[in-house]
Amino acid sequence: MYIEVNGQQTFVATGGKTFDARLPTVVLLHGSGLDHRCWALQARWFAFHGFSVFAPDLPGHSLSQGEALTSIEAMGAWLVDALDAAGIEQVHLMGHSQGFLMALEAAPILGDRLLSMMALATAAAIPVNPALIDTAKQNTSKAADMMLQWGFGSNHQYGISAVPGMQPIGIGQRIMANNPLAVDLQACNQYQAGNERAQALRCPVHLVLAKQDRMTPVREGLKLAKLLGISPTVIPNTGHMLPIEAPKESLQTMKSFIQTLN
Amino acid sequence: MSRSSYLGDDTIALHSGYQPESDHGSRAVPIYQTTSYVFDSVDDASALFNVERGGHIYSRITNPTIAVLEQRLAALEGGSGAICTASGMSALFVTFFSLCSAGDHIVSAAQIYGSTVTLLKHTLKRFDIDCTFVAINDAEALENAIQDNTKLVFCESIGNPGLEASDLPMISSIAHQHGIPLVVDATFATPYLCKPIQHGADVVVHSVTKWIGGHGVAVGGAVIDGGNFDWLASGRFPTLTEPYAPFHGMNFWEEFGPSALAMRIRCESMRDIGAAMSPQNAFLLLQGIETLNLRMQQHVENAKSLITWLQEQDAVAWVNHPDLDHNPSQAVAAALFPKGAGSMLSFGVNGGREAGAAFIDALQLSSNLANVGDSRTLVLHPGSTTHSRLNEDELAAAGISGDLIRVSVGIESIKDIKSDFANGLRAAAKTAEKLAQQG
Ligand SMILES: Cc1ncc(COP(=O)(O)O)c(C=O)c1O
Numbered sequence: 001m002y003i004e005v006n007g008q009q010t011f012v013a014t015g016g017k018t019f020d021a022r023l024p025t026v027v028l029l030h031g032s033g034l035d036h037r038c039w040a041l042q043a044r045w046f047a048f049h050g051f052s053v054f055a056p057d058l059p060g061h062s063l064s065q066g067e068a069l070t071s072i073e074a075m076g077a078w079l080v081d082a083l084d085a086a087g088i089e090q091v092h093l094m095g096h097s098q099g100f101l102m103a104l105e106a107a108p109i110l111g112d113r114l115l116s117m118m119a120l121a122t123a124a125a126i127p128v129n130p131a132l133i134d135t136a137k138q139n140t141s142k143a144a145d146m147m148l149q150w151g152f153g154s155n156h157q158y159g160i161s162a163v164p165g166m167q168p169i170g171i172g173q174r175i176m177a178n179n180p181l182a183v184d185l186q187a188c189n190q191y192q193a194g195n196e197r198a199q200a201l202r203c204p205v206h207l208v209l210a211k212q213d214r215m216t217p218v219r220e221g222l223k224l225a226k227l228l229g230i231s232p233t234v235i236p237n238t239g240h241m242l243p244i245e246a247p248k249e250s251l252q253t254m255k256s257f258i259q260t261l262n
Numbered sequence: 263m264s265r266s267s268y269l270g271d272d273t274i275a276l277h278s279g280y281q282p283e284s285d286h287g288s289r290a291v292p293i294y295q296t297t298s299y300v301f302d303s304v305d306d307a308s309a310l311f312n313v314e315r316g317g318h319i320y321s322r323i324t325n326p327t328i329a330v331l332e333q334r335l336a337a338l339e340g341g342s343g344a345i346c347t348a349s350g351m352s353a354l355f356v357t358f359f360s361l362c363s364a365g366d367h368i369v370s371a372a373q374i375y376g377s378t379v380t381l382l383k384h385t386l387k388r389f390d391i392d393c394t395f396v397a398i399n400d401a402e403a404l405e406n407a408i409q410d411n412t413k414l415v416f417c418e419s420i421g422n423p424g425l426e427a428s429d430l431p432m433i434s435s436i437a438h439q440h441g442i443p444l445v446v447d448a449t450f451a452t453p454y455l456c457k458p459i460q461h462g463a464d465v466v467v468h469s470v471t472k473w474i475g476g477h478g479v480a481v482g483g484a485v486i487d488g489g490n491f492d493w494l495a496s497g498r499f500p501t502l503t504e505p506y507a508p509f510h511g512m513n514f515w516e517e518f519g520p521s522a523l524a525m526r527i528r529c530e531s532m533r534d535i536g537a538a539m540s541p542q543n544a545f546l547l548l549q550g551i552e553t554l555n556l557r558m559q560q561h562v563e564n565a566k567s568l569i570t571w572l573q574e575q576d577a578v579a580w581v582n583h584p585d586l587d588h589n590p591s592q593a594v595a596a597a598l599f600p601k602g603a604g605s606m607l608s609f610g611v612n613g614g615r616e617a618g619a620a621f622i623d624a625l626q627l628s629s630n631l632a633n634v635g636d637s638r639t640l641v642l643h644p645g646s647t648t649h650s651r652l653n654e655d656e657l658a659a660a661g662i663s664g665d666l667i668r669v670s671v672g673i674e675s676i677k678d679i680k681s682d683f684a685n686g687l688r689a690a691a692k693t694a695e696k697l698a699q700q701g
Contacts, residue, residue: 011516016312016313016509016511016512016517017510035519037517037518040517040518044312044313044314045309045314045315048308048312048314062519063516141263148268149268155281157267157269158277158278158279158280158281159266159267159269159274159277159279159280159333159334159336159337160280160281161279161316161333162316163316163343163521164317164318164324164326165324165328165329165332165333165336165343165344165345165346165524166342166343166521166524167266167336167337167341167344169266169267169268170264170265170267170336170341170343170489170520170521171266171342171343171489171518171519171520173264173265173489174342174489174490174519174520175519175520177264247316248315
């Protein structure tokens with residue numbers, strides 16, 4: 001569906017069902033340079049099992065209009081504006097990589113409206129190599145190649161796909177190369193408040209990490225888990241593009257977590 | 263550059279799409295000779311039917327062996343995904359069918375494979391899809407042929423029977439200026455010689471029956487989605503950008519973006535038309551693809567050597583190949599096919615139609631048959647076979663002279679191919695002499 005957020009047309013994927021703000025809402029937040037399509041194999045399950053799904057494309061990304069937001073803080077505030085625009089009261093936030101940082105920033109603004117938080121392939125801080133940011137500023141397509149070569153685990157580098165016949169690296173390349181990757185990477189690199197925000201969380205939180213993650217290495221994810229006092233799920237044979245690479249395992253963890261909340 | 267793998271092409275050809283650990287350690291890709299797949303649970307079954315998760319339901323739609331071939335072809339061509347079909351013709355059909363509806367129009371190169379002409383000129387016409395044929399390297403003719411209802415431009419990377427290389431950067435740029443995609447049949451070149459997506463093509467189609475399979479044992483086709491075309495911005499493709507009722511109103515562009523076309527073909531054509539490849543054929547074609555690059559090197563080397571040799575023979579009237587100076591597309595071929603523009607060539611023998619027939623009948627190594635792209639050398643004399651019912655004027659209109667011999671150069675030892683052809687040329691010369699004596 002398209003909604004207007006701060007005067008800009010914003011695309012929100014709803015998992016193949018009409019959005020119903022009365023149902024418990026699962027918010028799915030994409031990572032740097034990506035879009036709602038990274039949740040293709042999770043969104044529909046939630047939408048067809050009693051939840052409403054709200055998976056937006058960030059401003060300036062894929063199907064959403066507007067200028068890309070330049071800080072994680074601005075993204076967090078924008079998310080709350082987007083939820084307000086759609087008339088959504090309480091939410092479960094699930095974020096991949098940068099999407100989790102954005103959720104951390106939305107958390108204090110949401111207060112009691114935040115029911116739970118799920119973090120996938122991420123950490124409290126995502127420092128980005130300055131050479132990658134520079135490349136992204138000059139040639140997004142080349143930077144996307146660098147990201148995808150690092151981002152996908154070894155099986156996907158050998159052309160394995162959860163969807164028969166498709167090439168996730170090829171799909172990711174087209175999406176990232178046309179999105180404001182440099183702005184996203186810079187925002188991640190500058191973000192410092194992750195630990196503080198994570199410590200302040202009052203809702204149930206779970207963390208899923210990818211064993212072969214080279215963008216946000218497992219050891220960083222484990223530090224975050226320790227800070228939160230939780231035992232994370234670690235998925236083997238998978239890289240940073242966790243929701244795409246291991247959709248079934250990711251969904252299983254997301255499902256189990258949300259089902260234990262009631 | 264749009265890519266979908268960071269492996270080298272030789273590695274992709276051998277490994278892409280398959281890792282052994284999930285299949286009992288089987289090093290070779292297993293043949294999943296099954297029609298259907300057991301669901302874990304009722305919930306799992308409904309998740310599969312509802313596209314909540316990827317996986318296999320029924321082999322008309324997907325199959326694990328075929329999926330390896332699809333993913334390998336997508337990686338080789340640098341696309342976002344691929345769909346394999348029962349034949350090259352069905353790959354072309356599902357592509358046109360997925361992009362066009364009644365009332366739409368296609369602009370196609372005039373020089374293309376005969377059955378594709380029939381499909382575009384007669385078969386699709388019954389469904390009110392029209393086609394205009396143009397000399398595809400003529401920018402003005404192409405531009406003039408595009409109408410408001412045109413949905414795509416189609417050509418072969420090397421056209422048939424004239425063997426002209428298509429100027430893909432020029433053609434795609436004109437198509438894109440009009441908001442329509444370029445579909446390229448790349449059968450004659452294979453991704454080893456030219457990757458059309460890198461030159462602006464949006465969809466690549468193959469008859470994998472030919473060089474990709476290479477061994478002449480299995481018929482098959484493939485559609486590779488280039489993933490770069492913005493179907494929404496174009497505004498001409500309701501099949502990809504508007505809700506599809508059979509899947510809860512799924513919008514393929516919103517849901518899948520760069521793989522929207524491949525997913526539409528999967529969800530609609532494979533399900534409702536069902537021109538599926540067999541798992542056994544996918545396995546045989548995978549055996550072929552593993553050595554594609556090595557075979558293509560030898561195909562091209564043999565073709566070059568045979569061309570030079572033929573040009574030196576007294577009995578030969580003319581030789582045609584895209585790499586030759588007198589071929590109108592030589593400059594295009596040099597730019598797009600730096601390793602050589604394929605292993606198809608044609609030549610004429612002195613003495614016309616009858617001498618041509620005598621040449622073919624005298625061959626032993628080379629096979630006289632209606633196929634191309636086998637590892638073995640194949641020859642055909644259209645004037646006495648596929649086009650035998652046409653008179654000289656009709657032949658000329660089809661771009662075929664009575665003396666034309668079409669050769670798909672194989673990978674045998676080149677000295678043996680030449681020696682076989684030398685026998686053929688002697689027979690042709692004798693016939694030509696007899697004809698001359700008869701006056
Ligand atoms: C260029 C080209 N395209 C398509 C086809 C059709 O392929 P198939 O015979 O696999 O249906 C052929 C067959 O000769 C061909 O040469």
